[in-house]
Amino acid sequence: MKRLMTAMLAGLATSAALAEYPDKPITIVVPFAAGGPTDKVARDLGVAIGAALKQTVIIENVGGAGGTLGAAKVAKASPDGYTLLLAHIGMSTAPALYRKLPYNVETDFEYLGMVNDVPMTLIGRPTLPANSYPELVKWLQENKGKINLANAGLGAASHLCGLLFQQSIQIDMTTVPYKGTGPAMTDLLGGQVDIMCDQTTNTTSQIESGKVKAYAVTTMTPLKTPALSKLPTLDSQGLKGFNVSIWHGMYAPKGTPAAVTEKLNAALRAALKDADFIKKQEALGAVVVTDARLAPAEHKKFVAAEIAKWAPAIKAAGQYAD
Numbered sequence: 393m394k395r396l397m398t399a400m401l402a403g404l405a406t407s408a409a410l411a412e413y414p415d416k417p418i419t420i421v422v423p424f425a426a427g428g429p430t431d432k433v434a435r436d437l438g439v440a441i442g443a444a445l446k447q448t449v450i451i452e453n454v455g456g457a458g459g460t461l462g463a464a465k466v467a468k469a470s471p472d473g474y475t476l477l478l479a480h481i482g483m484s485t486a487p488a489l490y491r492k493l494p495y496n497v498e499t500d501f502e503y504l505g506m507v508n509d510v511p512m513t514l515i516g517r518p519t520l521p522a523n524s525y526p527e528l529v530k531w532l533q534e535n536k537g538k539i540n541l542a543n544a545g546l547g548a549a550s551h552l553c554g555l556l557f558q559q560s561i562q563i564d565m566t567t568v569p570y571k572g573t574g575p576a577m578t579d580l581l582g583g584q585v586d587i588m589c590d591q592t593t594n595t596t597s598q599i600e601s602g603k604v605k606a607y608a609v610t611t612m613t614p615l616k617t618p619a620l621s622k623l624p625t626l627d628s629q630g631l632k633g634f635n636v637s638i639w640h641g642m643y644a645p646k647g648t649p650a651a652v653t654e655k656l657n658a659a660l661r662a663a664l665k666d667a668d669f670i671k672k673q674e675a676l677g678a679v680v681v682t683d684a685r686l687a688p689a690e691h692k693k694f695v696a697a698e699i700a701k702w703a704p705a706i707k708a709a710g711q712y713a714d
């Protein structure tokens with residue numbers, strides 16, 4: 393009898409806690425350094441989600457190892473809805489790239505819904521002599537063996553895009569990995585590295601203010617965002633079919649109660665309808681996902697398909713890390 397009472401009381405306490413969720417600040421882990429493209433999405437999204445949940449949202453940057461350190465931290469966090477992850481396409485490439493990934497992308501997370509699609513741009517240091525994509529190709533050919541390509545580590549979007557670019561033009565470059573393309577951008581601006589392929593959520597303002605050389609967008613059609621609309625596609629400049637666009641999704645540790653994940657999904661839906669969030673995303677070249685892709689089941693199906701899509705390309709490229 394005493395045991396039954398204790399169990400009932402514990403049950404009541406749990407449902408009371410769920411009913412009150414969230415009653416303290418929520419942390420969204422960004423698996424890259426501050427000031428980069430995923431960080432920028434997370435900070436605006438955090439404001440919109442915080443408004444929907446009437447709670448403070450804190451962004452924690454856990455960069456390194458192409459985003460896998462931050463994802464591992466969330467996979468192992470308490471499944472109480474107070475530690476979440478905002479991650480990009482790297483979630484689907486890490487299983488093929490890392491031999492000893494400390495988490496299982498498909499079974500260690502609750503999927504909360506997708507967020508946006510973000511195109512990428514090919515940019516160069518301000519002092520690079522090339523002023524157009526054809527001039528860049530000429531410069532790359534003339535400087536073989538001396539070119540530094542920045543990225544955010546194995547599995548980062550900048551790594552994947554840079555890898556495809558090197559394969560397409562058949563010029564090998566020295567890759568310089570950072571904890572995120574935020575710090576990589578600082579070095580590119582300072583001339584320590586030559587080129588980088590990075591999301592528009594990090595490059596738009598630098599392109600707009602003429603602080604970096606911008607050569608191309610990585611999508612099949614030019615972008616509508618005014619600051620980027622004049623940039624030609626790589627496809628139209630000789631790299632037929634070159635098409636890299638990344639996506640973000642939100643995750644909670646496996647075992648987070650359904651009552652909590654449902655609240656989080658509802659908050660994400662509200663955030664993606666927030667006019668201010670949509671405007672900020674569009675100004676940075678990103679497109680907020682449609683309602684259908686906000687369903688956790690669709691999100692999970694999409695990531696599984698992406699894992700299957702990337703694995704053969706990664707195996708063919710022979711890129712692995714422990």
Ligand code: ASP
Pocket residue numbers: 424425428429430431480543544547548549550551571572573574591
């Ligand atoms: N998202 C970037 C990348 O994958 C890294 C970052 O957000 O800093 O390269």
